Amino acid sequence: MIEIGVLGAGTMGSGIAQVAAQAGHVVHLVDVNESAVHIAKRNLEAVLSKLVEKGKISIDEQNATIDRIKYSSDMLSFQNCGLVIEVIIEKIEVKHKVFEQLEGVVAKDCILASNTSSLSIASIGSVLEKSDRIIGIHFFNPAPLMPLVEIIPSVQTSNETLEIAKNLIASWKKTVCICKDTPGFIVNRVARPFYGEALRIYEEGIADFATIDWAMTSIGGFKMGPFTLMDYIGNDVNYAVTESVFSAFYYDPRFKPSFTQKRHSEAGFYGRKSGRGYYNYAEGVEFPKPNEDKIIGQEIFERIIVMLINEAFDALFLNVASREDIDLAMMKGVNYPKGLLQWADELGLDWVLSKLENLFEEYGEDRYRPNPLLKRKVKNLKLV
Numbered sequence: 001m002i003e004i005g006v007l008g009a010g011t012m013g014s015g016i017a018q019v020a021a022q023a024g025h026v027v028h029l030v031d032v033n034e035s036a037v038h039i040a041k042r043n044l045e046a047v048l049s050k051l052v053e054k055g056k057i058s059i060d061e062q063n064a065t066i067d068r069i070k071y072s073s074d075m076l077s078f079q080n081c082g083l084v085i086e087v088i089i090e091k092i093e094v095k096h097k098v099f100e101q102l103e104g105v106v107a108k109d110c111i112l113a114s115n116t117s118s119l120s121i122a123s124i125g126s127v128l129e130k131s132d133r134i135i136g137i138h139f140f141n142p143a144p145l146m147p148l149v150e151i152i153p154s155v156q157t158s159n160e161t162l163e164i165a166k167n168l169i170a171s172w173k174k175t176v177c178i179c180k181d182t183p184g185f186i187v188n189r190v191a192r193p194f195y196g197e198a199l200r201i202y203e204e205g206i207a208d209f210a211t212i213d214w215a216m217t218s219i220g221g222f223k224m225g226p227f228t229l230m231d232y233i234g235n236d237v238n239y240a241v242t243e244s245v246f247s248a249f250y251y252d253p254r255f256k257p258s259f260t261q262k263r264h265s266e267a268g269f270y271g272r273k274s275g276r277g278y279y280n281y282a283e284g285v286e287f288p289k290p291n292e293d294k295i296i297g298q299e300i301f302e303r304i305i306v307m308l309i310n311e312a313f314d315a316l317f318l319n320v321a322s323r324e325d326i327d328l329a330m331m332k333g334v335n336y337p338k339g340l341l342q343w344a345d346e347l348g349l350d351w352v353l354s355k356l357e358n359l360f361e362e363y364g365e366d367r368y369r370p371n372p373l374l375k376r377k378v379k380n381l382k383l384v
């Protein structure tokens, strides 16, 4: 079994180290910051003890996993690794520097991966001499619990690198989806309207946060409404992803960020972690009650779901991923109750299209333009 290197012992790095070690690999967890290494060690050991308490793993498994994780602040530990996953700060200039250093340390056939959420894999790989070994391996937070991993080959990635990475991550009992090196990959691109359209509906005064959340959970069947979810993710983090996707798409209006979210983030209303977001999480404060008007609820759900479906069609249209992977990614990466393309079939493609056409006509805004693939499919269906 190959040894795995994980560079960056923060939230994601320690989670990924846990997954690889539980799958039986010797893992070298490295961070420049020694205190981050100590904190990661303490947290990982606590998490493994909890798993024993809950009866999820045996004491032997706990001890073996602990033994397999080696902690260090020196990249030289990666010398014998077959794969190193970089999980450091999301800044391209820092990643460039680190990948140059990594190549000086690792073996010739070691695969070099990045867990980046928003940066281009091609750009990260551009600093490597042997750039066909670069690949994106994108885990979701928390890595040990979320089943999805997006694998992103870039223009430089060899088929061999892709095959090894795909098989390895699948052997860690993860659901693997392959996706093109495009902004937001699958999930962070296709999910944008879940937040963006909900914010827009609120800004237009159609409904408040609680009502929009109620519509999406009780009518749509989503586990969390958009505002509860944004508060959970953190408005600062979610806003930063939206902004980065918007600029990466050359300011396509479909991805335009919202002032409401920007102001919440600026005010420090990050959500659960700061005690206040769209909702107030202080002890004793009651959550606002939704207006459970079925007609308004249905209208909210329909508007958000057709926007999500349109985005899923766009990803399919531009070959970002296969139809199966686009649906799987949304179910396994963000817990959607159904894949969006399957959902579209159930709702009826002509119904989805007419709903989008109505929005496009009413607003005259590019964000509502129906995807050409959706239009083509409806035309074909009508010909049958």
Ligand SMILES: NC(=O)c1ccc[n+]([C@@H]2O[C@H](COP(=O)([O-])OP(=O)(O)OC[C@H]3O[C@@H](n4cnc5c(N)ncnc54)[C@H](O)[C@@H]3O)[C@@H](O)[C@H]2O)c1
Pocket: 007, 008, 009, 010, 011, 012, 013, 030, 031, 032, 033, 036, 087, 088, 089, 090, 094, 098, 115, 116, 117, 118, 138, 139, 140, 141
């Ligand atoms: N947090 C998430 O929900 C999430 C989800 C998926 C992907 N990601 C991506 O994972 C990466 C890390 O995110 P995170 O949330 O774990 O960050 P984090 O801030 O929790 O951890 C980053 C760690 O990297 C270390 N570090 C910084 N520069 C370094 C260097 N030059 N060498 C070695 N270590 C260095 C820091 O000391 C820190 O411990 C980012 O690329 C992020 O986009 C994050």
